[in-house]
Amino acid sequence: xxxxxxxxxxxxxxxxxxxxxxxxxxxxxxxxxxxxxxxxxxxxxxxxxxxxxxxxxxxxxxxxxxxxxxxxxxxxxxxxxxxxxxxxxxxxxxxxxxxxxxxxxxxxxxxxxxxxxxxxxxxxxxxxxxxxxxxxxxxxxxxxxxxxxxxxxxxxxxxxxxxxxxxxxxxxxxxxxxxxxxxxxxxxxxxxxxxxxxxxxxxxxxxxxxxxxxxxxxxxxxxxxxxxxxxxxxxxxxxxxxxxxxxxxxxxxxxxxxxxxxxxxxxxxxxxxxxxxxxxxxxxxxxxxxxxxxxxxxxxxxxxxxxxxxxxxxxxxxxxxxxxxxxxxxxxxxxxxxxxxxxxxxxxxxxxxxxxxxxxxxxxxxxxxxxxxxxxxxxxxxxxxxxxxxxxxxxxxxxxxxxxxxxxxxxxxxxxxxxxxxxxxxxxxxxxxxxxxxxxxxxxxxxxxxxxxxxxxxxxxxxxxxxxxxxxxxxxxxxxxxxxxxxxxxxxxxxxxxxxxxxxxxxxxxxxxxxxxxxxx
Numbered sequence: 001x002x003x004x005x006x007x008x009x010x011x012x013x014x015x016x017x018x019x020x021x022x023x024x025x026x027x028x029x030x031x032x033x034x035x036x037x038x039x040x041x042x043x044x045x046x047x048x049x050x051x052x053x054x055x056x057x058x059x060x061x062x063x064x065x066x067x068x069x070x071x072x073x074x075x076x077x078x079x080x081x082x083x084x085x086x087x088x089x090x091x092x093x094x095x096x097x098x099x100x101x102x103x104x105x106x107x108x109x110x111x112x113x114x115x116x117x118x119x120x121x122x123x124x125x126x127x128x129x130x131x132x133x134x135x136x137x138x139x140x141x142x143x144x145x146x147x148x149x150x151x152x153x154x155x156x157x158x159x160x161x162x163x164x165x166x167x168x169x170x171x172x173x174x175x176x177x178x179x180x181x182x183x184x185x186x187x188x189x190x191x192x193x194x195x196x197x198x199x200x201x202x203x204x205x206x207x208x209x210x211x212x213x214x215x216x217x218x219x220x221x222x223x224x225x226x227x228x229x230x231x232x233x234x235x236x237x238x239x240x241x242x243x244x245x246x247x248x249x250x251x252x253x254x255x256x257x258x259x260x261x262x263x264x265x266x267x268x269x270x271x272x273x274x275x276x277x278x279x280x281x282x283x284x285x286x287x288x289x290x291x292x293x294x295x296x297x298x299x300x301x302x303x304x305x306x307x308x309x310x311x312x313x314x315x316x317x318x319x320x321x322x323x324x325x326x327x328x329x330x331x332x333x334x335x336x337x338x339x340x341x342x343x344x345x346x347x348x349x350x351x352x353x354x355x356x357x358x359x360x361x362x363x364x365x366x367x368x369x370x371x372x373x374x375x376x377x378x379x380x381x382x383x384x385x386x387x388x389x390x391x392x393x394x395x396x397x398x399x400x401x402x403x404x405x406x407x408x409x410x411x412x413x414x415x416x417x418x419x420x421x422x423x424x425x426x427x428x429x430x431x432x433x434x435x436x437x438x439x440x441x442x443x444x445x446x447x448x449x450x451x452x453x454x455x456x457x458x459x460x461x462x463x464x465x466x467x468x469x470x471x472x473x474x475x476x477x478x479x480x481x482x483x484x485x486x487x488x489x490x491x492x493x494x495x496x497x498x499x500x501x502x503x504x505x506x507x508x509x510x511x512x513x514x515x516x517x518x519x520x521x
Contacts, residue, residue: 032084033397038066038075052078059503060410063378067411074397077379077406079503081219083112084403087379088393093407093454095394096381097462103391104383106464109404112384115215118230121241122302130285130294131278131303135467138281139188143474144354145276146188150475151352153187153195154180154482168490168516173323174509177479178205178316184475185311189304190251191277200247204308207240211309216502245301252279252297259283279304311468314376319476320507321374321498322367323483325425327513328495333427334484337362341481352478363477365431368449371458372413373425378503380409380457381464409457410505418455425495449473490514 039051039062055062056079066075066087074092077085088096096104107129111117116126125131157180162171182205186195194200214234221229261271274280282303286294293299326334340362348356357363383405385391390400399405416422419429430447433439446453450473452461459466466472483489496508 032076032086032403033074033399035086035397036070036073036075038062038070038077038087048076048078052080056080056502058500059378060500060505063408063410067408067415074393074395081216081502082404084400086397086399086403086405088397088405088407089395090408090412090454092393092395093381093457093461096383096405096407097454099383099391101386103385103387104405105386106381106383106460108386109382109384112404113215113219113382114211115218115226115230118218118226118234119211119214119237120302120306121238122299125299125302125306130289131282131307132467134278134281134285135471139278139468140470142276143471146471147352147354147357147474147478149187150184150478151482153184154479156196157183158482158486162487162515162517164517166517166519168488168514170512170514172510172512174316174320174507174511177319177323178312180479181316181319181475182308182312184479185315186308187277188471188475189278189307190248191275191279194248194251197247200244203240203243203247204305205312207237207244207305208309208313210234210237210240212504241302241305244305245298248301248304249297252283252300255280255283256295256297259287278307311472315472315476317374317376317507318367318371318472319479320509320511322370322476322480323489323513324495324507324511325370325373326366326427327489327492329425329427329491331491334489337366337427338484341485354474357474357477357481360477360481361431361434362428363481364449364473365429365434365447366427367473367476367480368430368447368456369425369427371449372419372429372456374498374505374507375409375413375458376505377457377460378410378505379406381461382406407457412455412457449477486518487515488518 037047037051039054040047041050044050055077059079062077066077070087070089072089072091074089075087077087079085101107111126117123120126161176161179163169179201182201183195186201186204189195190200214237217233218226218230221233255275258271259274261268262274265271279300282300283295286300326337340360344356344359345352347359385399385401385403385405388401390398390403391405392398412418414422433447434444436444445451450459450469452459452465452469454461459469490513492513496511498505498507
């Protein structure tokens with residue numbers, strides 16, 4: 001064995017590799033500016049390395065420390081698996097928002113963070129995200145027309161997963177809500193009957209779990225050997241992508257055939273009417289492009305899979321948090337919320353529509369307040385510095401090309417000077433503000449769930465804010481309204497705590513509540 005190790009062909013690469021690792025960990029000069037290192041302590045021999053360990057182990061404490069000690073200045077944030085990251089102060093949030101994509105780029109940062117060149121089986125879908133145009137235009141414009149289908153699918157989902165029994169029973173909030181969110185969201189993405197296919201939903205959710213896990217692992221791998229490591233690490237991604245395509249392919253091929261038939265003879269009544277869902281919009285967009293790649297079944301299925309990844313997990317977290325917040329608050333809050341929903345529905349003849357939903361300001365406030373209390377976004381506006389000469393902040397900090405900048409989100413949302421009594425869940429905090437007629441309409445409207453600001457980054461902010469937030473907000477409010485109208489929730493003395501995984505903050509996925517179907521008078 002020793003003779004084998006001592007061979008030059010083995011020893012030389014091993015020595016080089018060990019030397020490289022030691023250099024990277026301990027001696028490589030930092031490209032970052034001379035700034036405080038978040039998590040470093042006096043007397044640390046290797047402050048960046050030791051701070052990285054502390055911050056990764058307890059990012060909640062790191063965020064609180066950053067806001068207490070470095071509120072008004074930039075600070076370096078070392079984290080395992082992350083590159084050079086600079087946390088800018090709250091006062092520079094608008095500066096980050098205003099920078100063009102040629103200077104600070106969200107897309108480049110997301111590609112690096114999620115390692116999409118490896119975790120997505122067709123990286124061109126990420127580098128050419130034409131589906132985003134459909135989200136911003138067609139999906140947002142169709143929200144009102146999609147309300148009846150969302151309502152119908154919501155009712156079906158609750159019947160399946162919460163049942164109709166009038167005796168209290170225990171349900172796991174996250175597990176049931178992710179399934180309801182999955183079928184409701186895919187009703188808009190692919191329509192009936194595929195949206196209710198448990199195999200499609202399971203594979204879509206499995207892929208949504210694959211991406212963050214495999215991207216975290218890949219970022220820990222030395223970049224030169226990352227392509228090789230990805231062959232093994234992303235095996236689950238490949239399996240679930242193929243399974244998703246296999247499930248959806250017959251529906252895609254049927255739709256493509258019908259599209260061609262309609263083009264040949266628009267008057268043929270034997271052909272099914274064109275669907276109003278994302279898959280159909282994607283087919284029309286692909287055909288209009290004239291590029292056969294765009295309407296390949298694998299391409300169309302891949303775009304739907306990416307939408308599942310982007311939409312279902314975050315929406316499931318949001319509705320889970322809102323339910324847990326409500327059952328740990330006061331019964332009178334639920335009663336007041338139910339009264340508003342019943343009153344507004346009565347004004348609209350018992351019919352759900354976009355206008356009725358817009359009038360339910362207390363319902364909207366519950367979702368915004370829950371997002372404020374529990375936002376998944378702990379640091380906001382993550383951007384890669386893509387300007388070759390770097391960027392200089394208003395406070396004079398020079399940040400080099402290739403670094404990442406972020407701004408505080410979690411500590412701002414918990415700041416009493418920004419949100420009075422910030423540690424308390426006040427479900428009607430924002431509806432109370434919106435009902436103040438002495439405040440101009442634009443400022444009151446800015447307190448809506450889907451509205452963004454420098455102090456509310458749950459959906460991002462500026463031109464790169466979440467493009468699907470208006471649809472997501474309406475979907476979540478319809479789901480919560482159905483729940484409040486049709487089920488009794490047994491109140492709980494306290495709310496189970498959220499959990500932190502690195503810089504991500506998620507609800508307690510194992511938390512349960514007791515529910516029963518309401519018996520209406």
